[in-house]
Amino acid sequence: MRPNEAPYLTYKLDLIKTVLMKVGNTHYKQAFDLGVRELRVLRLVHDYPGITATDLGGRLVLDKTLLSKNISFLEGRGLITRCANTQDNRQQCLTLTDEGNRVWSEAERIGRGLEADLFRDFGEQEWEALHGMLDRMMVSLENWKERNKAK
Secondary structure, eight states: OOTTTSOOHHHHHHHHHHHHHHHHHHHHHHHHSOOHHHHHHHHHHHHSTTEEHHHHHHHHTOOHHHHHHHHHHHHHTTSEEEEEETTEEEEEEEEEOHHHHHHHHHHHHHHHHHHHHHTTTSOHHHHHHHHHHHHHHHHHHHHHHHHTSOO
């Protein structure tokens, strides 16, 4: 199949994302009454303790309203806490609570197991190659955004 006859890459990626979100949401809702999007916030707060909401939104590519709802929801559930940024009181720093760490740890176990099961047809080299290509795609997108800022 020639490149101009193949389905658009965005179509394939969106289809894969939709299926994986449904699978993930089913498992995570059952285990924690949380969805994939909320757990992404939790994971990033785990990986970057003290991250500001602004930086978190940039990493997740979420608008402020949706991000604020996710943060408030997780805070209300006792999974994250907010404190004023010591360098800028207008910003809030986010950290996980003990319960947030417990949920994060269990969600990692569930997520890694799901991923291994869903993609068991991939060999280790194929899996590493796929991740390498996706990483290169993300860099290419960032480069494109930089080149097109002034336009």
